[in-house]
Amino acid sequence: MDAILEPLGSAFFVRALLAAAIVGTVCAVVGTYVVLKGIAFIGDAISHAAFPGVVAAFMLGLPYYLGAAIAAVGTSLAIGVVTRRARIRTDTAIGVLFAGTFALGVFLYSTIQGYVADLFSFLFGQLLSTSVDDLIALSILGGIVLATVGILWKELLYSTFDPLGAAASGLRVEWLETLLLVLVALTIVISLQAIGIILVVAMLVTPAATAQLLTVRFGRLMASGALLAIAASVAGLYLSYWFDVASGATIVLVQTGIFLVVLVLGPRTGLMARRRAVVSSGG
Amino acid sequence: MVARPDHARHHASVWLSGVSTGYDGRPALEDVDLAIEPGTLLAVVGPNGAGKSTLLKLMAGLQPAWRGRIEVLGEPPGRQSRRIAYVPQAELVDWSFPVTVSDVVMMGRYPGLGPWRRPGAADRHAVADALGKVGMASHDQTQIGQLSGGQRRRVFLARALAADPEVYLLDEPVTGVDATTQEDLMDILEAEARSGKTIIATTHDLACAAQRFQKVAAVNRRIVAHGPASLVLDPSVLSSTYGGHLLVVGGQTVVLDDAHHHDQAFGRETHFHDDAH
Numbered sequence: 001m002d003a004i005l006e007p008l009g010s011a012f013f014v015r016a017l018l019a020a021a022i023v024g025t026v027c028a029v030v031g032t033y034v035v036l037k038g039i040a041f042i043g044d045a046i047s048h049a050a051f052p053g054v055v056a057a058f059m060l061g062l063p064y065y066l067g068a069a070i071a072a073v074g075t076s077l078a079i080g081v082v083t084r085r086a087r088i089r090t091d092t093a094i095g096v097l098f099a100g101t102f103a104l105g106v107f108l109y110s111t112i113q114g115y116v117a118d119l120f121s122f123l124f125g126q127l128l129s130t131s132v133d134d135l136i137a138l139s140i141l142g143g144i145v146l147a148t149v150g151i152l153w154k155e156l157l158y159s160t161f162d163p164l165g166a167a168a169s170g171l172r173v174e175w176l177e178t179l180l181l182v183l184v185a186l187t188i189v190i191s192l193q194a195i196g197i198i199l200v201v202a203m204l205v206t207p208a209a210t211a212q213l214l215t216v217r218f219g220r221l222m223a224s225g226a227l228l229a230i231a232a233s234v235a236g237l238y239l240s241y242w243f244d245v246a247s248g249a250t251i252v253l254v255q256t257g258i259f260l261v262v263l264v265l266g267p268r269t270g271l272m273a274r275r276r277a278v279v280s281s282g283g
Numbered sequence: 284m285v286a287r288p289d290h291a292r293h294h295a296s297v298w299l300s301g302v303s304t305g306y307d308g309r310p311a312l313e314d315v316d317l318a319i320e321p322g323t324l325l326a327v328v329g330p331n332g333a334g335k336s337t338l339l340k341l342m343a344g345l346q347p348a349w350r351g352r353i354e355v356l357g358e359p360p361g362r363q364s365r366r367i368a369y370v371p372q373a374e375l376v377d378w379s380f381p382v383t384v385s386d387v388v389m390m391g392r393y394p395g396l397g398p399w400r401r402p403g404a405a406d407r408h409a410v411a412d413a414l415g416k417v418g419m420a421s422h423d424q425t426q427i428g429q430l431s432g433g434q435r436r437r438v439f440l441a442r443a444l445a446a447d448p449e450v451y452l453l454d455e456p457v458t459g460v461d462a463t464t465q466e467d468l469m470d471i472l473e474a475e476a477r478s479g480k481t482i483i484a485t486t487h488d489l490a491c492a493a494q495r496f497q498k499v500a501a502v503n504r505r506i507v508a509h510g511p512a513s514l515v516l517d518p519s520v521l522s523s524t525y526g527g528h529l530l531v532v533g534g535q536t537v538v539l540d541d542a543h544h545h546d547q548a549f550g551r552e553t554h555f556h557d558d559a560h
Contacts, residue, residue, distance in 0.1 A: 036380065087307075152398050158390045161380050168343035168369030169394040169446060170361075216381045216426040 007241050015135055016127040020237050020251070023194045024229030026142045027203040028211075029149055030187045031229075032222045033180055035208040037160045041091060042079055042181065044201040045098035047188045049075035051105030051197050054122050059112065064122070065137050068189045075101060076181035084174065125196030125248025127237055134193060141190050145183050156180060157218060194233075195248040203229065206255040213259075213266045232258060291318035292354065296450055296481040297342055302351030304341060311337045313505050315351070319483065319498075321449070324476040326492035326512070327485045329502035330525050335485040336372065338502060339452045342483065343369040356449060365394050367450040368443035373435055373459065378428045384438050385423040388413055391445035413444040416471055433464035440468055444475075451475065453484040457491060469495040489516060 007013040034043050050072040057067025075097065082093045109119060121129065130138075149156065159166040159173045160180075167173040184204070191200045207229035211221045236251030264270055292298045295318040305311040312334040319325055327335045340346035341353060344361030356363040368391065391413070392406040414420045417437040422430070427438065436456055443451055451472070457465045469491070472482050476497070486492055492499050492512060499515040501507040501524040508520045 154390075154393050154396075154402075155398055157382075158393050161382060161387075161390070162371060162376060164340075164343075164345055164371045164375065165369055165390070165442070166393075168345055168364060168367065168452070169391070170364030171394055212381065216428070217383065218381050218386065221381050 003242065004238070007238070012128060012130070013237075013241065015130045015132065016237055016247070017234060019130040019135055019138055019194055020127060020233035020247075021230050022138050022142045023191045023203065024207070024233040025226045026145050026187050026190055027200075028207040028225035028229035029146060029222055030180075030183050031204040031206075031208040032211070032218075032225055033156055033160055034184060034204050035212065037180070039181075039184075040201060040205045042076075042094060043184050043188070043204045045079065045094045045101075046072050046076050046181070046185050047192075047197050047200045048098050048105075049101035050185075050188055050192060051102055051122070052108055053105075054192070054197075055105050055108040055112075055119060058119055059108065063137075064192075065141075065189060068192055069186065071101070072185035072188050073182055076185040077178065080174075080178040080181050121196070122192055123196050123198055124246055125192075125194050125199065127194045127247035127251075128241070130193065138190055141186055145186050145190070148179070148183060152176070152179070195251065199248050199252045202252040202255060206252070206259055207232070210255070210259045210262050213262045213269050216268075228258060229255070294318075294320055295354070296321045296323075296356055297483065298352075298354045299341070300352045302341060302353055303349045304337060304346055305349065310349075311504070312341070312502075315341075315506055317500065317506060317509060319481055321481050322476055322479050323481055323483075323498055324472060324496050325481075325483045325498045325500060326496035327483060327500050327502055328487075328489060328492050328516075328524070329507075333503040333524075335502055336454050338500075339369065339454055339483065339485060342450075343367065343452050345369070365446075366448055367452060368446045368448035369452045370439045370443050370454060370456060372454045373432065373439075376435075376439075378430075378435070380427065382427060383423065384419060384425050384427060384430070384441075385410055385414065387427060387438055388423075388441045388445050391442040395446070409445045409447070410441075413441040414438075416444055417441045418467060433460035436460050436468065437464065440471065444471070449480055451480060451482045451484070453482070455486065456484050458487055465491060489521070492516065 008017075034040060050068040053067035053069070053071025054064045055067075056071075057064045060067075078097065079094055082097070083090045112119075155166075155171055155176055156179075159171055159176045163173050163177075166176075187204065188200050191203050195203050207225040208221065210228050211225035214224055215221050232255040233251050236254040237247055239245070239254065240247035240250040262270070292300075297317070297319040299315050299317040302315040303310060303313045315338065327338055329335050337346055341348060342355055342360055344355075344359075344364060353360050356366055388410045389402055389406065392402060392409060396402060396406065411420065411423075414423055417440055419434065419437050419441060422434065422438075427435065430438065436459075440453070440456060443453070453472075456472075457468055460468070465488075472484070473495070476482050484496075493516045496512050498510060499512045500509040501515055501520055503524050503526070507524045508515045
């Protein structure tokens with residue numbers, strides 16, 4: 001019991017816990033659309049594209065949120081244009097953007113004299129260094145993302161499910177697709193410090209993917225994804241605190257573990273379900 | 284037989300004049316003239332790749348015209364979108380999507396609600412009403428992937444009904460369904476046409492087009508013929524529509540055409556092939 005209560009006496013741990021809960025919730029809500037639309041690769045590309053923004057902001061002495069947001073939102077808009085206008089395959093175009101922007105970040109990083117631990121933490125995350133200012137920024141950005149989904153959830157749902165039917169009935173599907181990419185970009189900016197650029201795609205995809213194994217209802221999918229993400233974030237944070245290991249990686253490992261357990265034991269895809277199916281078809 | 288063009292345009296709910304379009308620079312439809320009056324139940328027939336789906340997409344504002352003019356309910360396509368309902372081919376839908384039958388039908392109400400309003404009692408009533416009409420009221424909480432092919436077409440027609448449109452644009456609404464479902468769906472469409480709605484449906488089923496539709500447009504890159512079903516569906520029109528894919532066996536016309544092939548050779552659509560129960 002002490003092992004659980006003791007860290008709560010430290011302000012930095014409580015801040016990290018709050019940050020983990022906010023990041024988990026926002027990632028799971030936006031991630032539900034990412035998984036249903038099948039744009040995990042785009043999420044990975046946007047997160048890598050945020051790196052040069054973070055490095056540039058550091059070099060110019062600006063807040064890293066600003067640099068990351070400009071780079072991530074800019075890339076998401078570019079991807080929106082590329083997927084509609086380019087005459088090459090979308091995944092090829094995104095692959096080019098993805099590698100190019102990340103290389104720019106590494107290039108800029110290498111021009112800085114000496115080792116910059118702060119910047120390195122953006123690659124792999126460092127929840128325990130969440131400051132009060134970070135928490136305020138997380139809450140504001142997270143609030144904007146959740147409020148936008150709260151208003152437009154049904155339009156986003158219809159245009160994800162049946163883009164042709166939605167567009168024909170008057171929904172502005174292109175606009176909604178672009179909006180979703182911008183929401184993904186903002187979600188990534190929120191998650192950068194906690195999880196890091198390399199692993200943030202797991203936060204977007206894994207909770208919703210796990211929830212998909214549990215339910216076939218949209219509302220329950222989003223809610224259970226958020227609960228799973230919060231639980232994994234809290235558990236991962238404690239584990240990383242106890243064993244003094246990287247918080248972002250630990251949270252992602254916990255999520256991956258939950259996903260595998262549900263995959264094997266879950267009601268829809270698990271061994272039990274399969275055995276039931278075999279028994280009923282055999283009998 | 285030849286009406287003044289302005290007269291036809293004035294009375295038409297859907298009107299196309301000299302329309303051409305295509306994909307990636309390759310033409311799919313050329314020089315299409317068509318005037319469809321309210322209360323018409325029109326079948327669009329033709330071989331695969333003839334441009335049947337493209338014709339519907341032009342009317343729905345989903346496909347831009349390269350040349351020519353289109354008016355839907357008196358305005359360019361897309362302007363009156365809340366008064367039309369478009370139903371895509373079944374294979375363009377992701378049936379594993381986590382939505383129930385009633386969720387899908389409620390989507391028909393979303394555009395009328397706008398972003399700020401949540402579905403209310405009137406919307407739930409419209410959904411229940413539409414599900415009742417298509418005979419799916421008892422399946423309202425079923426996930427769509429668990430439905431049979433015929434049930435899926437019933438649900439998508441219910442979504443269109445729930446939107447209460449004036450123009451229905453239906454891509455293969457009775458393809459791959461059992462005879463009972465086909466009769467039920469055609470009864471509903473006939474009733475809608477009688478109440479003054481315009482219904483335009485693509486189909487591979489020439490027997491259904493002949494028996495259940497008032498009018499037929501035979502399409503193969505252009506309008507080969509358009510008029511009453513009995514006049515259009517005659518062997519000479521059909522052979523110029525279907526070319527070598529048509530076989531006349533002892534008075535019976537047989538189309539050598541696979542309904543499961545994609546209508547679209549071009550375009551950038553994802554096709555979902557799912558094992559319908």
